[in-house]
Amino acid sequence: MLKQGLYEQVINQIIRKELDSDIPPVSSIVPIDRKEIPKILSTYLADIIEKGLESAMNKGISPATQIGLINSTIKSLSDKFGDPELAGLSVATIPLR
Structure with missing residues (x-):
């Protein structure tokens, strides 16, 4: 409860x-104002993605695999909403220490 x-x-x-x-x-x-939906849902999704990626890191899943997941998500958004600009926001690389 x-x-x-x-x-x-x-x-x-x-x-x-x-x-x-x-x-x-x-x-x-x-109900929420329709104009707030993108911000609310993107904040919610960011939290879930962060938890998922932390779990992946703790399980030893490679950064390349994690980047691939993020790029797949970006591609899905680009394809679904017909916004080619989004595809250009794919992660190329992340410098690691």
Whole structure:
């Protein structure tokens, strides 16, 4: 069960289950302004990507593989939204120490 409080976050599958299990319902969901969607979703995705890449690093997955994943994500966005400028933002290399 979620602790009582005010949450400003994306409702993912885990949070959805928590909200659905509240008996009696004590939660309310307020819609966000459409103009805020890109910022909210990109911040949410950045957090997930960071956690995933930290997990990959801890498992010894190579930086090249991690870069490949990021470039694949960028390509998917470019293809999906027909924005070739995005493809130019692919990671070429990251200097490592």
